[in-house]
Amino acid sequence: MTFPDVLRSNAFNGTDVAEGAPADNARKWSLDNEPAKRAKSLAEDFDRPLDYRKWDDERVGWGVVAATPKGRNDQELADNADLPESVRDLIAKRGNAPVFRYRHGWEREFRYLTNFRTNADFEIAGGSFGVKGLPRYLMILGGPDEVPWRVQFQLNARRYVGRVPLTGADLDNYIQHLTCNWCESDMQLDRPVVWSTDHGYPDITQLMTELIAKPVYKKYAANSKIGTKAMLLNSTSATRAGLTEALKTNRPGLIVSTSHGMIGPLGQPQQLAAQLGALVDQNRQVLDSFQLLQSWQPNGAIWYAHACCSAGTNGAGRLTDLAKSDTSLSDTLNALAKVVPTMAPLPVRLLAAKEPARAFIGHVEPTFDITLRDGKTGELFTDSILDSLYQLLLQESPAGFAMHYLIEPLAGVYSSYMNTKGDFKATESEYADLLNYSLRGFDLEGTVLFGDPTVGLPKLA
Secondary structure, three states: OOOOOOEEEEEEOOOOEEEEOEOOOHHHHHHHOOOOOOOOOOOOOOOOOOOOOOOOOOOOOEEEEEEOOOOOOHHHHHOOOOOOHHHHHHHHHOOOOOEEEEOOOOOOOOOEEEEOOOOEEEEOOOOOOOOOOOOOEEEEEOOOOOOOHHHHHHHHOOOEEEEEOOOHHHHHHHHHHHHOOOOOOOOEOOOOEEEEOOOOOOOHHHHHHHHHHHHHHHHHHHOOOOHHHOEEEEHHHOOHHHHHHHHHHHOEOEEEEEOEEEOOOOOOHHHHHHOOOOEEOOOOOEOOHHHHHHHOOOOOOEEEEEOOOOOEEOOOHHHOOOEOOOOHHHHHHHHHHOOOOEEOHHHHHHHHOOOOOOEEEEEEOOOEHHHOEOOOOOOEOOHHHHHHHHHHHHHOOOHHHHHHHHOOOHHHHHHHHHHHHHOOOOOHHHHHHHHHHHHHHHHHHOEEEEOOOOOOOOOOO
């Protein structure tokens, strides 16, 4: 592998696609930014088979992660007195499921969660699974201002995690649909929609089209129960109007989109945050999710969006030293770093819709071209994405299980990074490998799920 001359991201700042030459110290950046470590685990109980898709198995388990509000004593927290009634009802219906608290400002806030009912702390990185430990399936309540992205990233390493950042009537409505499993949904699972912009080589959208959008569409179309009912809107047909019409007409149960995500206008943090990660169509027009939901309701659909910041941002300060200062990539990353950790509007609005989505899978921060395919060997790094979007989501697997499988390569990426760094001789090839491992790890770590992780699509009839 050779060190890249240009880094291309799937961010668009309103004027330019965010790309640019690596900074002079990008080699050092790779050495300082190891990917997240992800541990694999084996079934602990061999007396009866353990199926991790069965969240209601007590050895797997489901629970809630919530912030610890000020002014509440330990007993009130043990009784979940601060949680909305709809959440307490859901907890009761799911076997009096455990609740774990993130404690802001605690010296161990990023290492442990506290269960006030049992008066016990549980380690995020390890510990036992199931309802007596820290369950496999965890629903985070609130946005990153309440439970930080960092906690979700850490939990993702070993568990199936989803975030429900809703309040009031929106939260009650989502839980009502969750409880009855979208019993009145009119979505059509045999009519998936794939929407993919393509601005041609060397733009990253071409790579996303060829390695994600078209392959997953071919898998859908090859399914005997779907066939020609699958829809692909690519290149010139990948407009915001075309997407809106396709969603209205097809009422798909599964939506896959690949495109740039909006990071702009630069120099205007509030407006940038207001349209953060909005999908950018073939004509460089931004999809307004508020307008979209005026004419279409997701009604139980699951949406995967491979675009810069389609899920949100953590501030991206970690990336600011990556690109040369006179490039659009550097300008974009520096503008992003000035935005406080926040969520993109699209996934929040999908879950808050009158007929809400089941789930949304997207990225916190940009992703890069070199994380999709090895520039030297041509090796593809997208198999886990395709398997997750077809083999799992379309085969009745819970969204949390499918999303976790999507980030499965993180364990190998971390191992390869540490092996390369451990025998480091400062060759150009090693620097290139480390950059690739760092950015791939960054992409995988920042893949997150919105919605309860237990949701899954019904059987394809």
